[in-house]
């Protein structure tokens with residue numbers, strides 16, 4: 475399939491390039507709305523104070539805060555004032571923006587200040603009034619800074635809770651996956667299972683910054699803070715199935731720089747789009763279908779009504795029903811590219827799957843390569 479493409483050079487999984495790539499991945503962390511701007515504001519204030527060799531005046535402080543947080547405040551206000559019709563993602567962000575205001579109103583120290591600045595009693599504070607106050611500057615930028623601080627603290631408190639649930643399911647997944655390796659359902663080794671599950675980062679995202687709909691390129695467990703806790707187990711299982719998938723690592727040249735990427739991950743192959751200098755995923759849909767089917771199996775839920783990627787799984791099912799054995803998909807999915815083997819022998823399970831699909835497809839006039847473009851992802 476891609477063995478003939480000379481642009482890519484396959485390397486073993488323990489190559490320094492790949493180890494470095496994994497290390498960079500695990501460094502990415504959870505992020506929350508306003509946190510980096512708050513740090514920026516503090517650093518700027520400190521720098522200005524030490525340059526002046528004394529305390530800043532209220533005006534000077536305000537100017538710095540305005541520079542550092544003004545943009546954030548504008549984004550926030552646009553979000554909270556947005557007219558939301560459709561658009562699930564925007565709806566969730568707007569809801570998160572409202573929650574931000576509720577947090578500020580609930581905070582004992584802050585509610586006092588809000589009530590005094592707005593000239594209304596604590597009991598009468600509402601998200602609408604706080605929004606209005608931010609808009610007409612009755613609530614100054616210093617007040618917005620305090621609101622951000624409350625939000626950041628609240629985010630980290632909630633994120634800790636989500637992370638501990640993720641940890642619990644990570645451990646559970648390992649036990650279940652180990653048993654599945656032993657009974658032959660997962661065609662991989664216990665050793666690989668352990669090494670691949672190690673260092674898979676998990677990140678919790680602030681929905682205010684965006685609702686994560688797409689899965690992360692690097693296979694991290696990425697969740698939005700507003701995920702219902704009962705949905706976490708499913709996401710963890712799905713992402714960890716991705717994590718234990720078979721792969722191939724390749725380096726390629728991009729101008730002067732040598733890049734490293736996973737050329738095969740599960741059933742997804744990355745190839746250069748004809749005539750374009752971008753790398754695209756082929757068979758992504760099939761990869762997701764098998765990932766989700768495997769995750770559902772390990773979760774112990776097999777009804778077709780549940781689970782994600784339902785459309786993709788229907789196609790997978792139609793291929794299985796047509797006579798392609800299910801385990802051929804899993805064998806190819808969990809197969810690692812063998813850099814030591816002779817050309818043509820490096821992905822035998824993948825070739826066995828392709829051969830069988832072509833065989834079965836011939837009757838129905840479908841070739842495997844047609845599946846690659848069936849879904850644009």
Ligand SMILES: [Zn+2]
Nearest residue numbers: 689716762765
């Ligand atoms: Zn996925």
